[in-house]
Amino acid sequence: MGDGTRTSFHDVKQEVLRRIQDRIWPQGTVLPTEIKLAKEFGCARATVNRALRELSEQDILDRKRKSGTRVKIMPAKHAKFEISIVRREVEESNAVYRYALVAKNQIPAPDWLSARLKLPSEQMVLHLLCMHYSNNIPFQFEDRWINIETVPDIVEANLEAIGPNEWLLQEIPFSEAEISFSAAAADHKLADFLSLTIGAPVFQMERTTWLRDKAVTLVRMTYHQGYKMTARY
Amino acid sequence: MGDGTRTSFHDVKQEVLRRIQDRIWPQGTVLPTEIKLAKEFGCARATVNRALRELSEQDILDRKRKSGTRVKIMPAKHAKFEISIVRREVEESNAVYRYALVAKNQIPAPDWLSARLKLPSEQMVLHLLCMHYSNNIPFQFEDRWINIETVPDIVEANLEAIGPNEWLLQEIPFSEAEISFSAAAADHKLADFLSLTIGAPVFQMERTTWLRDKAVTLVRMTYHQGYKMTARY
DNA sequence: CAGTGGTCTAGACCACGGT
DNA sequence: CCGTGGTCTAGACCACTGG
Numbered sequence: 383m384g385d386g387t388r389t390s391f392h393d394v395k396q397e398v399l400r401r402i403q404d405r406i407w408p409q410g411t412v413l414p415t416e417i418k419l420a421k422e423f424g425c426a427r428a429t430v431n432r433a434l435r436e437l438s439e440q441d442i443l444d445r446k447r448k449s450g451t452r453v454k455i456m457p458a459k460h461a462k463f464e465i466s467i468v469r470r471e472v473e474e475s476n477a478v479y480r481y482a483l484v485a486k487n488q489i490p491a492p493d494w495l496s497a498r499l500k501l502p503s504e505q506m507v508l509h510l511l512c513m514h515y516s517n518n519i520p521f522q523f524e525d526r527w528i529n530i531e532t533v534p535d536i537v538e539a540n541l542e543a544i545g546p547n548e549w550l551l552q553e554i555p556f557s558e559a560e561i562s563f564s565a566a567a568a569d570h571k572l573a574d575f576l577s578l579t580i581g582a583p584v585f586q587m588e589r590t591t592w593l594r595d596k597a598v599t600l601v602r603m604t605y606h607q608g609y610k611m612t613a614r615y
Numbered sequence: 616m617g618d619g620t621r622t623s624f625h626d627v628k629q630e631v632l633r634r635i636q637d638r639i640w641p642q643g644t645v646l647p648t649e650i651k652l653a654k655e656f657g658c659a660r661a662t663v664n665r666a667l668r669e670l671s672e673q674d675i676l677d678r679k680r681k682s683g684t685r686v687k688i689m690p691a692k693h694a695k696f697e698i699s700i701v702r703r704e705v706e707e708s709n710a711v712y713r714y715a716l717v718a719k720n721q722i723p724a725p726d727w728l729s730a731r732l733k734l735p736s737e738q739m740v741l742h743l744l745c746m747h748y749s750n751n752i753p754f755q756f757e758d759r760w761i762n763i764e765t766v767p768d769i770v771e772a773n774l775e776a777i778g779p780n781e782w783l784l785q786e787i788p789f790s791e792a793e794i795s796f797s798a799a800a801a802d803h804k805l806a807d808f809l810s811l812t813i814g815a816p817v818f819q820m821e822r823t824t825w826l827r828d829k830a831v832t833l834v835r836m837t838y839h840q841g842y843k844m845t846a847r848y
Numbered sequence: 849c850a851g852t853g854g855t856c857t858a859g860a861c862c863a864c865g866g867t
Numbered sequence: 868c869c870g871t872g873g874t875c876t877a878g879a880c881c882a883c884t885g886g
Contacts, residue, residue, distance in 0.1 A: 388855090399789070426858065427857090447864045447873075448865050448871050449865075457788055459699075460698065461695070552642070556636055561848065562845040564843045565797075565817055565818040567816045583815075583817070585796070610797045614792065624874080648852065648853085658876085659876045660878095661874095679883085680884060682852075682853095684853080850885095852884090852885105854880105854882075856879085862872105862874080862875100867868085
């Protein structure tokens, strides 16, 4: 610590973490106040503050005014999955990406969709089916519904060239979404497109996207057999 | 903004976000420097800095010394899943949680496990099978391997009362992990424990945990049929 | 080399929430 | 009430990197 350079908030973080891992501060322990720690580490309170703040953002500490900072008892771990566009995912595995638009229909929203996305009944939506290939092997089947009201330009877009996901990401870059993963059995259509046997277990990702309380799109991606979604934390 | 209170980094974040969403700063735009923004917003540079730093942590901005801050072109979205212990997950759905230890064996690590966890060959490991129930309905089947070297106390632990996950979380609270989700077909054993038909698609989560470069545990959780793992972002 | 973000400091005031 | 974290400020120096 006293090696000539000033103590950085990184140093503080690391030392606090060490004390937790080494049971110097077991779970539940109340840490010294920021002022005391600042004195001990020979740095400004703001430096300690940033260190502790980041640790609490990582769910390692609990901070409350007046009662102080304590080591979390049961840290809820968070797995962070990077949801990138399919093209990038394929290309990052050094494979050749290919995309095909299978179907495109502009229709009034079916009832289940209106209910799910809180659309006015008879709202026009765009229904798309797409395939994504990795080295010409089926990689992902995409079944997507788009609320035309929120992205009218989609009707004119050339979706033969660029996938709807990429198009939407350019158009509506920052939106709210709910995502879910599940397992399902391949039905006839999925088996056809993904070259599977009917009933084969497939990994699915379903995502609903909202922009300022209005639904933009609902998509279900079905992956090729054996696909794994991986993350570190 | 000029309502008497000082401008907070929250205000800055929100305003910057608004300008991005309203296409005042389209994707790729280089933002004014922190100093200019601080002047514009009437606050200190540190305030702007914190706002922009947090936005870049959210993958909305790209920041580089010298070249400045720009709006990310293709923001990689991150889905953050809270991985809590099963008991909590069940209890949060207002159901009654029950846990059962099915099998417990202390054996030398099989070769595939040694390879996967980088264990010395013949390292002793603990192999556990557990069931978790929600309202007495099968909820999750847990198949776990524990490296005894890293957590010797596990041998003495009473795993009839508390699940190994909870026990480990208390003992080794802060560790590195790799997690992956996938779909599989239920084999005979899974079908038995989870009351499924053989071949039914099931959702699986596999997790490897490391503490300071040493493997702690490898676990595969298989969920009841129809399970969905959900998150917002 | 010079411009931009990255960080530290010392001091100040505020806001929440136990006692 | 009053202790603790939450935040802002003004100024300073540093570190990286593009030209």
